[in-house]
Amino acid sequence: MSYGATVAGVQVRVAIEINKSACATHSANHPSARVINGDVGDIQQINFGTRDAPVVLFGGPPCQGFSTSNQRTRNKQNCASITVAFSSDF
Numbered sequence: 896m897s898y899g900a901t902v903a904g905v906q907v908r909v910a911i912e913i914n915k916s917a918c919a920t921h922s923a924n925h926p927s928a929r930v931i932n933g934d935v936g937d938i939q940q941i942n943f944g945t946r947d948a949p950v951v952l953f954g955g956p957p958c959q960g961f962s963t964s965n966q967r968t969r970n971k972q973n974c975a976s977i978t979v980a981f982s983s984d985f
Contacts, residue, residue, distance in 0.1 A: 909931065
């Protein structure tokens with residue numbers, strides 16, 4: 896998703912990712928971006944620095960909660976719930 900944003904002209908400045916391997920991949924693909932390794936639900940505030948252009952906030956839902964292959968453990972408490980909670984708070 897961040898690659899597509901970059902191709903569209905968006906400067907990716909910050910990423911939040913809970914998976915350490917995904918953080919390393921994001922850092923390799925976007926060396927000038929700040930990568931926060933943590934749970935998006937624990938983030939209270941992010942300083943974007945000076946705003947010389949509009950801020951675009953985008954994010955992808957955790958795949959596990961939406962995967963059709965996750966029939967055994969899928970429930971209302973899965974990680975897809977954070978997507979709904981985060982978007983409604985913003």
